[in-house]
């Protein structure tokens with residue numbers, strides 16, 4: 456249960472809760488100012504020209520608002536939305552079925568697009584470019600391909616691993632939005648909005664404390680807010696600063712928002728590998744987590760907070776990381792010494 460609170464991925468009763476808190480328009484969408492401006496221009500231009508907006512790729516760690524933005528793209532243009540995901544597209548035929556049933560102007564959202572089958576990817580190239588697919592009929596020498604015209608649509612792809620997308624696919628998006636972790640004041644606004652929506656009376660200092668510990672991630676901020684509400688409810692007190700501290704301590708979120716896995720990775724680099732460099736797969740095995748999770752979820756946050764840097768030879772802990780763990784950086788990168796710590 457503790458883990459659910461800390462995971463940036465959606466879990467358990469998040470889904471219903473998230474639905475209720477999801478901003479429905481760009482104006483309500485907090486932060487990501489640059490991406491918001493870029494999207495606004497792209498959508499407005501399409502409206503003025505009375506055509507479907509260009510295909511959009513949304514890249515970034517979990518919980519930063521990719522699904523939310525895809526829904527906004529549809530909502531802002533008053534377009535129908537079809538949602539599917541990479542893992543659901545195991546064959547080119549699965550994709551052909553979806554594409555051929557789209558209505559003109561529809562927004563097709565493919566979540567985790569990097570996990571789509573290769574054969575479907577190739578079909579998608581043509582569909583994105585020419586709004587056409589070639590359906591193969593028959594096998595071997597007698598096989599023929601029948602072209603099928605598609606209604607013009609807008610593809611919105613989301614991925615936590617933009618690096619895994621083949622170049623031809625990446626190049627066919629008219630716009631790629633790289634979502635960044637949120638600043639504390641932006642998360643404060645996300646929380647203010649969420650508190651109002653769930654009818655929770657909570658002070659600004661309490662919200663700042665939650666915002667600072669939310670790993671730069673709106674999904675985590677909203678989830679911690681819920682835990683604070685629970686805490687206040689169960690203890691019959693106000694959702695104030697001390698309730699926040701007590702609730703977050705209970706759930707093992709430290710003052711910089713590092714969660715259990717972040718800390719495990721950090722101390723593995725520092726204590727087991729003398730500060731690094733250490734390769735991704737070695738690190739993953741050491742902390743008992745999937746390499747993909749470390750790369751897509753943990754590492755971006757540790758890099759962004761300046762605790763870890765990447766080098767061609769692997770991940771390296773910075774001086775800040777040593778200090779964060781209460782160690783002296785000078786004892787530094789000499790593996791022999793570190794073993795004795």
Ligand SMILES: Nc1ncnc2c1ncn2[C@@H]1O[C@H](COP(=O)(O)OP(=O)(O)OP(=O)(O)O)[C@@H](O)[C@H]1O
Nearest residue numbers: 473476477484485517518519520521522523673674
């Ligand atoms: N900019 C924002 N302003 C307000 N709330 C936000 C914002 N971004 C995200 N949220 C909140 O965080 C929740 C999670 O966002 P969302 O589901 O869009 O993330 P995601 O990037 O699709 O994550 P995943 O990669 O796990 O699918 C939303 O339900 C919404 O409540």
Ligand SMILES: [Mg+2]
Nearest residue numbers: 521522523566
């Ligand atoms: Mg999503």
